[in-house]
Amino acid sequence: TSCDFADVQVRPEEVREELTKEDLERSVDLYLTETETIWMLDMPSVVVSVESEEAGRILERNKIYADICKTRPGNDRFVEKMMQTINGPPKNKEVQCDQISMEDKGVTVTSWDLYDSFNVSEIKPTSKAEGARATTRKSSKPHPTTEHHPTTPVCSDTDSTTSPTRVLESAVHEEEERHSRAILTSENFQRDLFFMERILMENIFQPKLAAYRQFPVLTDPDVTSDTGTEAEQTEQGKEKKDKEEQEEAFITPSILSDLNKSLEEVLPPRLERLWSYTCDLTDGHGVSSMAWSKANPDLLAVGYGAFDFKEQKKGLACCWSLKNPMWPERIFRCEHSVTALDFSKASPNLLAVGMYNGSLAIYDVRSPNDAVLMDSGQSPNRHTGPVWQLRWVEEDGGATGEGKAERLICISADGRITLWFIQKRLDCTDLMKIKRTEREEKKLLGMKERKSEALISQQAAGMCFDFHPTDTNYFLAGTEEGYIHKCSCSSTEQFLETYRGHKGPVYKVAWNPFSTDMFLSCSADWSIILWHQDSQTPMLTLNSTTTVVHDIAWCPKSVFVFAAANESRVEIWDLGASILNPVISCPASPGEKFTSVLFATNTDCLLVGDSKGEVRVFEMQNLAALNSDKV
């Protein structure tokens, strides 16, 4: 049976009288009166006191009555008689009333309940707004759904009347859909998803992350670990077989023979692969550069570009966080391949990215979208060749006269080392650089250098540079011809020294962070050369492979240890142990070339980037040199 709406009785909503402010201030008179006495029961007594006036009369009457009762039995004046009364027929009458429905309502009072009731003024407007939104959709029909607010006891008690008419049912579905869409797009949901992903990652990667932080890795006793933990447990060597499938490191024989002299329990140094930063997005791009954030040592920026520089793809710069090794926190898409990047120290949210077409972009990593903060596209002095390296360098004092200014310096293939600074810092639409002090690198092809000439015919392409760790006035620059020049910030035309030794382009130079007279350089001529800054001939030449060495980096903890990435292997050299062979050598899988290395600053780990877009994190284990003091 279908019931019409008009028949349905709805308890009228209690209307609350709105009190205005004037009402509060108006003085109200309150009157107190007594009502009339209401008689509920009046029972006159049958007892009279002996001392009252009627007492005599009543006593006499009582006596007369007693006499009559005595004379009654034989007296003619009293006769017994019976009578019949007519009883009216009884009639039944029935009355029917609606069932009185009873409802039990109970509330468990909790302390948060009380708290919420006191703060109900904040919560009530939101529920009112939601109710209003829903009712405007269906003009005169009541709510098809009741709103649930489990945390607030002040719920709107509207009865839910679901009508069987089709119109309302479809409206119910629509409302639900809208509601679910609203849920899915709400900010809270996005935030919860974000946290959930990170927690999932923590679950998956927990042993690896513990190894990264150099905590002892604990295994879950309930969980049957088939692949097992990565770091070695000193108590049981239970999952040794699983390490083989994960490992790519093996030990060179020379080191083994050295270590055999020591205790047999000491394990040879090796690289333990913890995890790698990779995802679908970065697949196929080669890693060209990596940099740690200066403020947060767990935040890594990786620049991706086509490694084979004949085919240029769109580049990518991603910021990876330790908390999520499977998806980057920030993705910045660039027009051209990224060839260099660096985080700023003074403003740690700025990331400078250099690209293959010579342009420079500065991103703000705080914003989740990949809009460029500043771009060098319109600058008239921009580079015309790929920016091979850039760095934010702190200058002590210097030309500006203020304290420690930080400047952005890049070197590029058009032969210029340029200094950029940002005048309009907060303006993101304008040009990035305004003034640039040029340090012209002028070099003749292979001839002995001539002193400061006004016009030099050609400029050699610069590939890399490194500032002296303690005195930022000096820096080294490596060129495509194989020369390394020591230059000074004060003289823009002359080199202080030239170091000749490489026969191919120098890809990287690096000062030793501890022993600041030495520096290392690597080149496409398959060799790594160790120099002393006072001598123009190499001190030590290290040849270990027949492939191009792309990157080198000194270990920040030890004076002798450095890492080198050549195309087929990652090597860790310990000059204190051996100068002929690397201590650890880790081969790449076929098809992959290692292109960059980076040491972690707060832990004994090494990051290696390769041409397939993967950044592997290795933990260096059992490297004795890491514990020794600097010489």
Add this chain to the structure above:
Amino acid sequence: AEVEETLKRIQAHKGVIATMVVNAEGIPIRTTLDNSTTVQYAGLLHQLTMKARSTVRDIDPQNDLTFLRIRSKKHEIMIAPDKEYLLIVVQNPCE
């Protein structure tokens, strides 16, 4: 949108058995399990979340529950509760 991508990524992660989003009435909005199991999970976990939230707020009414993790022998159930929905992910933590 990005929400869809993140949801898909979570679903595709190693060890994730199920991902569910249910609204406050227990009706699934997004789920990777069949309906009956989802409704069962939703009902039970809703009650548990209520109890947990009540506990947290009883101790300090200004506090509120943000996340709930239940680790059992076989899996780990992670719940992100909200006033309007429940985000539930069941993961098998062993690799």
